[in-house]
Amino acid sequence: MFSVSSVSRVNDAAIRQRIDLKTKPPGSLGSLETLAAQLAAITGTEKIKLQKPVMLVFAADHGIASEGVSIAPPQVTQQMVTNFIAGGAAVNCFCQVANMSLHVIDAGMLSAVNSRRVIDQRLGSGTANIAISPAMSRETAEAGLQKGADVLRARHQEGSNVFAFGEMGIGNTSAASAVLAALLDLDTQETCGRGTGIDDAVFVRKQQLLGQALTRHRSMDDASDTINILASLGGFEIVQMTGAMLAAAEAGAVIMVDGFIASVAALAAVHIAPEARGYMVFCHRSEEQAHQCILDALGATPLLDLGLRLGEGTGAALAYPLLLSAQSFYNCMASFDDAGVTPV
Numbered sequence: 073m074f075s076v077s078s079v080s081r082v083n084d085a086a087i088r089q090r091i092d093l094k095t096k097p098p099g100s101l102g103s104l105e106t107l108a109a110q111l112a113a114i115t116g117t118e119k120i121k122l123q124k125p126v127m128l129v130f131a132a133d134h135g136i137a138s139e140g141v142s143i144a145p146p147q148v149t150q151q152m153v154t155n156f157i158a159g160g161a162a163v164n165c166f167c168q169v170a171n172m173s174l175h176v177i178d179a180g181m182l183s184a185v186n187s188r189r190v191i192d193q194r195l196g197s198g199t200a201n202i203a204i205s206p207a208m209s210r211e212t213a214e215a216g217l218q219k220g221a222d223v224l225r226a227r228h229q230e231g232s233n234v235f236a237f238g239e240m241g242i243g244n245t246s247a248a249s250a251v252l253a254a255l256l257d258l259d260t261q262e263t264c265g266r267g268t269g270i271d272d273a274v275f276v277r278k279q280q281l282l283g284q285a286l287t288r289h290r291s292m293d294d295a296s297d298t299i300n301i302l303a304s305l306g307g308f309e310i311v312q313m314t315g316a317m318l319a320a321a322e323a324g325a326v327i328m329v330d331g332f333i334a335s336v337a338a339l340a341a342v343h344i345a346p347e348a349r350g351y352m353v354f355c356h357r358s359e360e361q362a363h364q365c366i367l368d369a370l371g372a373t374p375l376l377d378l379g380l381r382l383g384e385g386t387g388a389a390l391a392y393p394l395l396l397s398a399q400s401f402y403n404c405m406a407s408f409d410d411a412g413v414t415p416v
């Protein structure tokens with residue numbers, strides 16, 4: 073379904089040398105040097121070229137939300153989508169600062185919003201309750217991967233080569249924690265977190281429900297197959313983000329991963345096509361406790377650590393200026409020769 077090539081390593085030495093010849097002690101720009109090297113390998117050794125940055129926010133609802141596993145009721149998903157298109161959410165503010173264009177995708181909310189500013193990619197009216205039955209059929213999960221890929225390819229054709237991934241979905245930390253447990257063969261006690269900020273009693277109930285979901289899932293045939301995991305435990309936004317990330321990697325574009333839920337989609341994408349990992353920039357460390365399991369599994373050090381746990385793509389929008397700074401120093405900073413600086 074996806075044909076992803078590894079990020080080329082042939083110019084690694086030239087990229088490293090170019091960074092080392094800039095007017096600074098070697099390594100003194102720290103993680104920004106690693107980031108610049110990655111962006112150069114993806115977009116061009118001579119010059120990093122980040123073009124038309126796009127934020128894609130995938131929204132969907134979750135059957136398990138009916139169990140009260142969030143601080144908010146499911147209607148908030150749609151209310152926040154209305155807020156996104158009105159320009160009033162945190163992600164709108166940060167995209168404006170970063171000069172990123174924001175696109176909102178209805179991947180399957182309880183009901184559609186009547187607006188041409190929402191991209192309709194509905195896979196249904198929310199998933200089934202994963203504690204009781206599969207979230208969706210395998211066919212729906214496959215259609216979701218395809219729909220996610222379609223929206224990405226359309227933006228890529230318009231000239232974008234850097235894509236940030238955010239989401240909105242009441243109950244989606246439950247789905248993401250369940251998918252994570254299945255992908256990494258962990259216990260749901262390790263992957264369950266507090267999402268929007270649930271109290272102790274709700275947390276215990278959420279752990280119980282996720283345990284039930286995993287027991288149900290593990291009794292299925294081919295329970296370790298990634299698409300089966302997404303179908304059984306995932307969400308419509310998670311599966312579409314996975315497809316869109318795979319299409320971005322296929323197109324040779326930069327993938328900016330936001331918080332916990334987007335990182336679970338990234339992990340699923342890497343399980344489907346390991347080559348996709350090289351295109352991914354992990355933008356921030358989420359407060360959701362199991363985020364670290366994903367970062368460890370993918371060998372990722374996030375750019376920011378601000379204690380965020382909002383989602384929406386906020387951490388990715390906040391990180392985009394760092395990508396621009398990496399681009400700027402790589403493309404514009406003088407070399408020792410250019411500037412006549414002789415450190416030894």
Ligand SMILES: O=C(O)c1ccc[n+]([C@@H]2O[C@H](COP(=O)([O-])O)[C@@H](O)[C@H]2O)c1
Pocket residue numbers: 141142143144239240241242243244245246266267268269330331332333334358359360380381382383384
């Ligand atoms: O991405 C994250 O790191 C993150 C961590 C906690 C919560 N969220 C957001 O909060 C919602 C999910 O939380 P919950 O408690 O409803 O499962 C969903 O809309 C996410 O965007 C997002």
Ligand SMILES: Cc1cc2nc[nH]c2cc1C
Pocket residue numbers: 143144148152239240241268382383384
């Ligand atoms: C208000 C609100 C805003 C959000 N944005 C992302 N997830 C959210 C969850 C809630 C509850």
